[in-house]
Amino acid sequence: MAVRRRRRPRPVLTTAPQAADLPAPSDLELSRQAWRRSRSRRSTLVALGSTLLFAVVAYLAVTRSPGWPRVQTTFFSPSVALDSLPEIARGLLVNLQVLLVGGFLVLVFGLGVALLRTLRGPAFAPLRIVATGYVDLFRGMPLIIVLYLVGFGVPALRLQGVPTSPFVLGTAAIVLVYSAYVAEVFRAGIESVHPSQRAAARSLGLTHRQSMRIVVLPQALRTVTPALLNDFVALQKDVGLISVLGAIDAVRSAQILVGQSFNFTPYVVAGLLFVLLAIPSARIADAVSARARRRQQSGGLL
Amino acid sequence: MRDTPFPAPLGSSGRAPEGGRGNRSAVLDVRGVVKAFGEHVVLRGVDLAVAEHQVVALIGGSGSGKSTLLRCAALLETVDDGQVLLDGEDVTDPRVDADAVRRRLGVVFQAYNLFPHLSVLDNVTLAPTVVHGRSRADARDEAQALLARIGLADKAAEYPDRLSGGQQQRVAIVRALAVHPRVLLLDEITSALDPELVGEVLSVVREVAAQGMTILMATHEMGFARQVADTVAFLDGGVVLEAGPPAQVLGEPVEPRTRQFLSRVIDAGRL
Numbered sequence: 001m002a003v004r005r006r007r008r009p010r011p012v013l014t015t016a017p018q019a020a021d022l023p024a025p026s027d028l029e030l031s032r033q034a035w036r037r038s039r040s041r042r043s044t045l046v047a048l049g050s051t052l053l054f055a056v057v058a059y060l061a062v063t064r065s066p067g068w069p070r071v072q073t074t075f076f077s078p079s080v081a082l083d084s085l086p087e088i089a090r091g092l093l094v095n096l097q098v099l100l101v102g103g104f105l106v107l108v109f110g111l112g113v114a115l116l117r118t119l120r121g122p123a124f125a126p127l128r129i130v131a132t133g134y135v136d137l138f139r140g141m142p143l144i145i146v147l148y149l150v151g152f153g154v155p156a157l158r159l160q161g162v163p164t165s166p167f168v169l170g171t172a173a174i175v176l177v178y179s180a181y182v183a184e185v186f187r188a189g190i191e192s193v194h195p196s197q198r199a200a201a202r203s204l205g206l207t208h209r210q211s212m213r214i215v216v217l218p219q220a221l222r223t224v225t226p227a228l229l230n231d232f233v234a235l236q237k238d239v240g241l242i243s244v245l246g247a248i249d250a251v252r253s254a255q256i257l258v259g260q261s262f263n264f265t266p267y268v269v270a271g272l273l274f275v276l277l278a279i280p281s282a283r284i285a286d287a288v289s290a291r292a293r294r295r296q297q298s299g300g301l302l
Numbered sequence: 303m304r305d306t307p308f309p310a311p312l313g314s315s316g317r318a319p320e321g322g323r324g325n326r327s328a329v330l331d332v333r334g335v336v337k338a339f340g341e342h343v344v345l346r347g348v349d350l351a352v353a354e355h356q357v358v359a360l361i362g363g364s365g366s367g368k369s370t371l372l373r374c375a376a377l378l379e380t381v382d383d384g385q386v387l388l389d390g391e392d393v394t395d396p397r398v399d400a401d402a403v404r405r406r407l408g409v410v411f412q413a414y415n416l417f418p419h420l421s422v423l424d425n426v427t428l429a430p431t432v433v434h435g436r437s438r439a440d441a442r443d444e445a446q447a448l449l450a451r452i453g454l455a456d457k458a459a460e461y462p463d464r465l466s467g468g469q470q471q472r473v474a475i476v477r478a479l480a481v482h483p484r485v486l487l488l489d490e491i492t493s494a495l496d497p498e499l500v501g502e503v504l505s506v507v508r509e510v511a512a513q514g515m516t517i518l519m520a521t522h523e524m525g526f527a528r529q530v531a532d533t534v535a536f537l538d539g540g541v542v543l544e545a546g547p548p549a550q551v552l553g554e555p556v557e558p559r560t561r562q563f564l565s566r567v568i569d570a571g572r573l
Contacts, residue, residue: 197415202401202411203404203407203408203409204405205401205406205429206476207401207435210433214428218419219419220421
């Protein structure tokens with residue numbers, strides 16, 4: 001490809017001009033600043049107080065409840081948590097594998113389906129209809145049902161060479177469902193690129209494919225990155241659903257441990273591990289959306 | 303400044319003698335073009351020829367179909383009837399490879415339409431490298447020379463949104479010129495600009511025209527049309543109502559509709 005990606009210089013964003021460049025603020029501005037400071041101090045105090053009050057009330061309500069001692073030992077037992085951690089962490093590695101392999105495949109298939117849906121012309125009608133039908137079907141069907149159908153239905157066919165491992169089939173089911181979602185995200189991104197961009201590309205003599213690849217998709221991807229990261233966070237926890245097919249992942253390991261000890265703490269441990277997994281991605285997603293917002297409107301009141 | 307000329311149209315040897323009007327065969331020949339959007343008929347049979355090295359200015363009220371005509375000529379719209387001939391070839395024939403035809407045209411849009419994710423240099427070198435198969439170094443050298451020509455050599459690495467509207471539009475002109483088009487189509491390229499920035503864009507067009515580029519432009523700048531155009535065509539009611547040398551069409555229009563249009567333009571202080 002002829003177009004080399006170059007690092008875009010980061011725009012210098014300043015909320016207010018440097019003080020050194022400005023004359024001393026007028027009394028009017030000083031009084032405005034003082035007013036804003038006092039308001040923000042007040043609202044910080046109100047927020048802090050109400051949060052604290054709620055925390056205390058919630059804490060008392062839970063710990064004073066009649067069943068609390070029992071709940072504490074069956075759900076929040078530190079010793080059980082510590083014992084179950086290695087096993088569940090091992091299971092989480094399986095989830096991570098599904099996440100990485102599945103995430104990659106979802107991007108590829110999602111983009112493929114989106115491109116099929118944006119094809120114009122009667123010659124492509126069959127492809128378009130198949131792609132639309134696929135999206136309608138798998139966006140509408142609950143993931144757990146797709147997991148059952150793929151995980152138990154495909155092996156029942158007893159076809160030669162078709163894998164029967166719950167890991168592979170579970171990943172396939174997740175990819176089927178998520179690709180349908182992600183295809184719609186990609187399609188929205190492609191359609192968000194103004195038609196004039198396509199007109200400019202085509203008027204330079206670029207073919208449909210060239211203008212898609214060089215002009216439309218790079219801009220579309222930039223637009224949809226926050227939405228894609230959000231779907232990635234959702235995918236991170238949904239990979240735990242492959243446990244219903246019997247794959248020994250974090251959820252399944254926890255389930256086995258619960259069955260052995262009649263203590264539910266392993267579930268809490270598994271849940272917390274998933275949360276820990278999700279937090280970095282969620283922060284990245286936030287940062288990316290914030291950056292996109294800044295790029296669109298630097299500053300402003302709203 | 304003067305050392306690097308703008309590219310002359312392919313298959314020509316510079317500026318034509320005496321303004322280029324005369325019996326030359328048309329580079330771009332629009333014959334009876336009809337275009338409707340649903341019920342709304344915009345072009346009702348437009349005839350217009352642009353000879354080699356000639357500059358034709360399309361004038362007319364907003365909604366008169368200037369842009370639609372240019373878009374039809376650029377094969378960005380399909381015509382509903384009539385023909386567009388480029389160097390004698392009927393390019394509205396559906397059997398013609400439209401991409402190959404567009405490679406021979408240069409289009410500049412009202413809203414610049416630079417690619418915001420590519421640097422100025424990449425905007426200019428994109429078509430020469432990807433479409434015309436020129437080497438990157440070769441395309442870059444020419445792009446740098448062209449950017450220097452319009453005084454934007456130091457902006458090559460910038461992204462379009464860091465440039466003023468006038469600078470962006472000049473880059474867009476250079477981007478269209480970098481493919482050495484047979485004809486340059488300019489679609490109201492100064493309409494989105496602040497008055498103070500119009501001049502810098504028009505002076506680039508003036509130089510490009512002086513070097514013999516064949517140009518069809520829709521414009522509201524009557525003064526500019528009078529200076530630069532060989533022919534002014536007044537588009538009204540979906541047809542070319544009146545066409546001729548600028549002094550005649552802008553100075554002594556025959557048609558009442560043309561007179562009416564021009565008097566409104568004069569009232570608005572634009573002539």
